[in-house]
Amino acid sequence: MVQAVAQRFQGSCTMIMRREGEEVTFLGSGFLVHSEGYLLTTARTVAQDTNLVVVPPALDELFPPVTQDKVAPVPAEVVARDAARDVALLKLTPDLDINMPGEILGSSEADPQGSTVISLGIPFGYYRVHTAIVTQAILAGRVTSRTGSRLIIFDRRVQFGDIGGPLISAESGTVIGIVGGVFDPLELDGVRSGEGMKVYSDLSYALAIEYGTTLLEQSLAATSEETE
Secondary structure, eight states, X not given: OHHHHHHHHTTTEEEEEEEETTEEEEEEEEEEEETTTEEEEOTTTTSSOSXXXXXXXXXXXXXXXXXXXXXXXXXXXXXXXXXXXTEEEEEESSOOOOOOOSOOBOOXXXXXXXXEEEEEEOTTGGGTOOOOXXXXXXXXXXXXXXXXXXXXXXXXXXXXXXXXXXXXXXXXXXXXXXXXXXXXXXXXXXXXXXXXXXXXXXXXXXXXXXXXXXXXXXXXXXXHHHHO
C-alpha cells in the first residue's frame, strides 16, 4: 500500500527555491496538484514571493547524488495566499504539459484516528541534500487551533525541509494535509506551559487540505472566467 502511494506521488513533490543570479537557495517542499502547473506549499515557505523557482526531484537514478550541483529550475509565481491558514498556491509560469494522476486531493476528515499516513518531502534541503524522502506515520489526532485552523497530528517529527510537502492517506491515496511542522504547543498560537516546563514533541502537524483545495478552485474559476 505504502509503496503504491509513494510511486504515485514521487514525481509531484518538488523543491521550492529562490533564484539569485546563477544560484538557487532552498526554501522548502511543495507538491503539484493540477496539470496546468499549480502547486501547494505553506505561506511561510514563500513569504518573499520574488524569483521563485521549482526544481523536481531526481528520478532517473536509483541512488542519486546527495546534492544536485546543477538543476533545471522552472520559474513560478504565487497566485493565491491564505496567510491566516499558512497555505499558498503557486503556478509554474511556463506553459508545460504535465502528466498528473487524477483526483489527488482528498478530505482531511475521511481517515479515522490510527490510520496510516505518508509524508513526502525534501527534509534536509537546507543542508544541500536534495533527495525526496517518503515516511510512514499514524494519524494520531486532530485539533482546531485557537485561530480556527484545522490541524492533523501525526506521530513523526518532521524536519524543516519537509514543511510544505503533502500528507497522504495510505488508504485512499489522496492528499489530506499540507505538512506544517513540529506540533509544539509552546509555539502554536502563543500557548504557554507552566514555568520551567519544556515540550519535547515527537509529533508533527499538517494543515487540512481543504484550505489548499479552496485556493486552487478559486484560481481555476477565475482563469476560466477570463478566457470566456
